Amino acid sequence: MSNPLETARHPETLKRVVIEPLTRVEGHGKVTLLVDEDQRIRQARLHIVEFRGFEKFIQGRPYWELPVLVQRLCGICPVSHHLAAAKATDQLIGVDELTPTADKIRRLMHYGQTLQSHALHFFHLSSPDLLFGFDDEVAHRNIVGVIQDHPEIAKQGVLLRKYGQEVIRVTSGKRVHGTGAIPGGVNKALSEEERDYLSKDIDQMVEWGEGAVQLMKRIFLTNPDYHYRFGSVDANTLGLIRPDGAFELYHGGLRARDPDGEPIFDQIDYRDYEQVIREQVKSWSYMKFPFIADIGPEFGWYRQLRPLRHPARRAGASGLRGSGRGPAATGGARHALGAPDRAPLLRRGDPRAAARPGPARD
Amino acid sequence: MKVSLSSRGSFRFDGKEIPFTPGQTIMDAVLAAGEYIPHLCHNPEFAPHGSCRVCVVGVGGRQVSACTAPAAEGMVVDSSSEEIQGTRRAILQMLFVEGNHICPACEKSGACQLQAVAYYTGMLAPHFTHFFPRREVDASHPDFIIDFNRCILCELCVRASRDWDGKRVFGISGRGLASHLVIDSPTGRLGDSSFAATDKAAHVCPVGAILPKHRGYEVPIGERLYDREPISLVGDVAAHEEA
Numbered sequence: 001m002s003n004p005l006e007t008a009r010h011p012e013t014l015k016r017v018v019i020e021p022l023t024r025v026e027g028h029g030k031v032t033l034l035v036d037e038d039q040r041i042r043q044a045r046l047h048i049v050e051f052r053g054f055e056k057f058i059q060g061r062p063y064w065e066l067p068v069l070v071q072r073l074c075g076i077c078p079v080s081h082h083l084a085a086a087k088a089t090d091q092l093i094g095v096d097e098l099t100p101t102a103d104k105i106r107r108l109m110h111y112g113q114t115l116q117s118h119a120l121h122f123f124h125l126s127s128p129d130l131l132f133g134f135d136d137e138v139a140h141r142n143i144v145g146v147i148q149d150h151p152e153i154a155k156q157g158v159l160l161r162k163y164g165q166e167v168i169r170v171t172s173g174k175r176v177h178g179t180g181a182i183p184g185g186v187n188k189a190l191s192e193e194e195r196d197y198l199s200k201d202i203d204q205m206v207e208w209g210e211g212a213v214q215l216m217k218r219i220f221l222t223n224p225d226y227h228y229r230f231g232s233v234d235a236n237t238l239g240l241i242r243p244d245g246a247f248e249l250y251h252g253g254l255r256a257r258d259p260d261g262e263p264i265f266d267q268i269d270y271r272d273y274e275q276v277i278r279e280q281v282k283s284w285s286y287m288k289f290p291f292i293a294d295i296g297p298e299f300g301w302y303r304q305l306r307p308l309r310h311p312a313r314r315a316g317a318s319g320l321r322g323s324g325r326g327p328a329a330t331g332g333a334r335h336a337l338g339a340p341d342r343a344p345l346l347r348r349g350d351p352r353a354a355a356r357p358g359p360a361r362d
Numbered sequence: 363m364k365v366s367l368s369s370r371g372s373f374r375f376d377g378k379e380i381p382f383t384p385g386q387t388i389m390d391a392v393l394a395a396g397e398y399i400p401h402l403c404h405n406p407e408f409a410p411h412g413s414c415r416v417c418v419v420g421v422g423g424r425q426v427s428a429c430t431a432p433a434a435e436g437m438v439v440d441s442s443s444e445e446i447q448g449t450r451r452a453i454l455q456m457l458f459v460e461g462n463h464i465c466p467a468c469e470k471s472g473a474c475q476l477q478a479v480a481y482y483t484g485m486l487a488p489h490f491t492h493f494f495p496r497r498e499v500d501a502s503h504p505d506f507i508i509d510f511n512r513c514i515l516c517e518l519c520v521r522a523s524r525d526w527d528g529k530r531v532f533g534i535s536g537r538g539l540a541s542h543l544v545i546d547s548p549t550g551r552l553g554d555s556s557f558a559a560t561d562k563a564a565h566v567c568p569v570g571a572i573l574p575k576h577r578g579y580e581v582p583i584g585e586r587l588y589d590r591e592p593i594s595l596v597g598d599v600a601a602h603e604e605a
Contacts (some may be wrong), residue, residue, distance in 0.1 A: 060499055062507055064578035069467045173583025177466060180582070188582040 008043035024078040024125045026117065047293050048287035063089050067181050076120065078177050079113035079168060083250065086181035090273070095184040102185035105171050107250050109118060109180055112167025119164060121127055122212055123157020130219050153191070153215070156208040170194045178261050234259035236292060241267070241306035247305070256302060264292060371435035375444045378476030382433035390428040392441075395405030398594040399441050400479045400566050402457075403516035404429040405600055408525060414516055414598060415453050416479060419443060420446050450483045460491045462497070462511035465567075467580045473602075476514060477509035500545070504554030505575055506564055513543045514573040517599075523563035531557045543571075566600045 008014060014034035022029040028050055034043035054070050061069065067085040071078035083106055090098070096268050098106070128141045139145075139341060147154040152315045165175040170190060172178025190198075220227045240248045246256070251266035254276065268276055279291035280297050291300030372381045375392055382391035387410060392399050403414035412430035419428045420440035428441070440446055457463075457476065465471045497510040515534060519565060522545075523531040531552075535544040547555035557563065583589065587602050596602065 062499065062501065062509075062578065065467055065469065068579065072466065176581055177488075179579045182579045187579055188585075255467075 005041060005044045011043060024129070026120065026125075029072070045284055046234055046287075051286050052159070054333075062235045063092055063185050067183075068177075068179050071177055075176055076117055077113060079172070081179055082172070082178075083110060086183065088250070089183035098185055101189055104191060105186045106181055108190075109171040111166055111252050112164045112171065113210075115167065116161045116164025119157050119160035122216070123154065123160070127153065130216070156211065159206060161206055163201060167198060170198060191254075225247065236295070236302035237263065237305065238292075238301065238302045240270070243267075261277050264294070267345050365569055371440060373433055373435065373437040374547060375439045386433050386435050387429055388421075388426075388437075390437055391433045391517075392428065392439075396422065398514070398597070399428045400482050400593070401429060402475055402479060402514060403478060404520065405518055405566060406597060407519045408518065408566075409588050410479045411517055411521070412451075414457075416450055418446060418449050418453070425449065447483050448531075450479075451485045452482050452489075453485075454485050454597050455489045458485075458488045458497075459516050461505075462494065462572075468512070468570045469573065470512070472583065472589050473581070473599050474570055475568035475593065475599050477482075478588040478599075483589075501558060501575075502549075502551040503526060503555075504553070505559040506552065506557070507573050507575060508543075508545075508552055509571055509573065511527070511571075512569045513541065513570055515541055516568060518566040518568065519543075519563045519572060522590075523557075523561065523564045526562035526564070529556050529561065529563070531555050531563060597605060 011034055014036055017033040017035055019031040019033075020029075022031065027270040028048075030047040030320075032043075032045050036042050052073060052075060058066055059067055059179055065215050067082045070085045073081045076251065086106070090096070117134055123146070124143045126147050128136075128143060131146060131153070132141050136142075136145075137241050143154065143157075146157075168178065169175045171186070171188075172180030173188070180188065236256060236258050238254065240250075240253045242252050242254045243250045252270075254270055254273065255266045255268075256264040256276070258264055265276055277290050278293045278297070278300075280291065282289060289297070289301065291297045292302060293300070370381060370383055372379050373391070374380070375395075376395060377420045378395075378397065379494040380391050380397065386394070388394045389399055389410070389491075390399065391477055393406065398458045399417050399419060401414070401417040404417060412427045415427055417428040418425050418445065419431075425446070425585065428439075446474070450509060458480070460599040463476065465474070465477055469476060472584070495511070500510070501603055504575065517532075517534060520532040520534060526599075531542050533546065534541055536542050544550065545552055545555050545557075547553075558576065564574070567573075587596060587599055590596070
């Protein structure tokens, strides 16, 4: 990390300000600030406060348990961890190509998660700030306020999220923490009944998703100069891409670009990630600090373009523009408009803005 | 046909009349009548063991294990009062904290008798402090694994291997809290024993301790044995294909 505010020289002389819990994130985090007598921030840290330990306690367990075990890392994005472990165990048993059905079911499961997570992020967490502005009363600037003042928008958010959860349930058996993906494939296909159940509402979901993009665009254009600058941090970006370079969420190569969009590496087999990515740990957070190996820990940190929004996760690989319809639409639009992919948390000039987020946590 | 009292009788079971023949236990008669008493160490194919105590019922102000207590003419058996269900819950809670029973990740979830009986008795939480014992998984056998974390010492595999397979692959060693399942092989590992996938002992485990390889999570959530029907209707997992 290259942030000069990471460690103050004389912390014993500074006043400590703690922001906890963090809102507008899917997960838990804490920010601590050390402030001098002139109210200037001398140290700012984002702490991920949960210790997980999965790397250790999966040791000695049957390999086929891993997709089910590691998904417990998260209740919002279990499918990502479920699929990551399933892909690892695919390799373990020598499966390098799934059946078309298994591939589609896994992808559908993932898209369901992406949809529900984006709906949660955009409607439940961010829309109060976007619709009411940052100066709105705290007691009102939340999802309950949105339900009162904009019931139709709130309803769409709730039902989009529900739809995503239903996609996960149908493909994995449960809305959260199912067992759909197993080493080498999946344990169930969609019945015709389940297919029809999901097809029934899909047009409405797409319409609402596109409506959310338009809403975001309208809000953004009310003050484009401000929004273009808001929360903008130059960073390397890392993302998953298809063979043709298009944005990908489930299976593909790794691409990294520098802040100017110049390639750092491209189409790296994700199984060789350890050749291009290294990890740091810090004493004050359970979050890992990955960085691009060739650039080093100080300047090699990056944003990830990912389906989800954890604390401190700031997406932004370059392949997303014009991703159009589908589950990625809200995140895609945000990026396409040049907006911060995380909804506004802090104003420019707000002293908390110095609490520069680190790279993505998993 | 006239039935003499000496060859046939009946008793009251939660208000229902249950017929029995001499020599039958309360459990035998109740199961034969299509009713249910929760149990873990009992399996009708093997001699009653009476060790898990989950089948406790009230008879004449005393608590007895239904799998070992003989049925008697005119007895009144309580299997559903809160007192009896509470006793069962406490036994189950102790079983849960003694081992490492992590249902959310266990491939036996949904087809596990311990889990199903816990649901039957209305157990919602373990209540007691977890022991969190450290036990290894034995994956040395090509077809089966043993996860000792989930063993409840019911001795069904011990009985099946000894009485059915004629092998004595399994035994219980130690006393009290130190009791544990052991395997008769030079290394103590399953892979070095005479255990085979076709053994009866491979198909009687009521929990996720003895599990076939290559089939983990094969049955989707929602389609597993106790997802479909409660244990009081479908009975032991060993009597079904998912054993």
